[in-house]
Amino acid sequence: xxxxxxxxxxxxxxxxxxQINCTYQTSGFYGLSWYQxxxxxxxxxxxxxxxxxxxxxxxxxxxxxxxxxxxxxxLQELQMKDSASYFCAVPSGNTGKLIFGQGTxxxxxx
Amino acid sequence: xxxxxxxPATLVQPVGSxxxxxxxxxxxxxxxxxxxxxxAGRGLQLLFYSVGIGQISSEVPQNLSASRPQDRxxxxxxxxxxxxxxxxxxxxxxxxxxxxxxxxxGTRLTVV
Numbered sequence: 001x002x003x004x005x006x007x008x009x010x011x012x013x014x015x016x017x018x019q020i021n022c023t024y025q026t027s028g029f030y031g032l033s034w035y036q037x038x039x040x041x042x043x044x045x046x047x048x049x050x051x052x053x054x055x056x057x058x059x060x061x062x063x064x065x066x067x068x069x070x071x072x073x074x075l076q077e078l079q080m081k082d083s084a085s086y087f088c089a090v091p092s093g094n095t096g097k098l099i100f101g102q103g104t105x106x107x108x109x110x
Numbered sequence: 111x112x113x114x115x116x117x118p119a120t121l122v123q124p125v126g127s128x129x130x131x132x133x134x135x136x137x138x139x140x141x142x143x144x145x146x147x148x149x150a151g152r153g154l155q156l157l158f159y160s161v162g163i164g165q166i167s168s169e170v171p172q173n174l175s176a177s178r179p180q181d182r183x184x185x186x187x188x189x190x191x192x193x194x195x196x197x198x199x200x201x202x203x204x205x206x207x208x209x210x211x212x213x214x215x216g217t218r219l220t221v222v
């Protein structure tokens with residue numbers, strides 16, 4: 001079957017760096033994505049990794065290691081507005097199915 | 111540009127009543143369409159997905175059903191709601207070859 005594992009909660013202070021890990025198990029691999037969801041809102045896309053290595057988009061970076069079935073989202077220079085839930089997601093096979101991890105709630109403190 | 115519409119935003123329904131949530135997508139053709147449910151403080155549970163008109167894949171046996179009567183329309187239904195059907199329902203679409211999924215604003219359903 002397919003599954004993704006993420007920590008349930010992470011706490012950090014403003015200005016710090018935080019890493020949110022995700023390990024996955026899928027039948028076939030078609031990339032790892034990250035989404036952000038603020039309380040009460042809809043998830044929004046942050047990043048996508050198809051190949052090993054680091055992808056940088058402003059303060060956010062995402063890393064993938066296909067051999068370890070592992071990825072992480074790195075948030076730098078944390079701001080209060082980064083307090084949200086973060087989800088990793090993978091397509092399952094080439095059927096169109098898209099599954100999400102249980103999410104990591106990030107709390108940024110002053 | 112592509113947009114996704116989902117309504118209503120909030121809904122309070124009595125136990126045993128029917129449900130119909132609608133989602134439409136504009137600006138794209140033949141999208142993959144998804145219904146997710148999210149319990150408070152929890153992850154996104156995939157309920158149904160569709161890769162084409164009339165093609166529905168169900169992920170979790172439950173009290174719900176989905177239909178795709180048109181290319182860009184996805185409907186989530188129930189004949190008789192249960193208390194456990196309460197939650198935040200999200201519709202999403204993803205185009206072929208596009209890695210990003212776009213979500214509607216969600217429907218917060220409370221079954222009383």
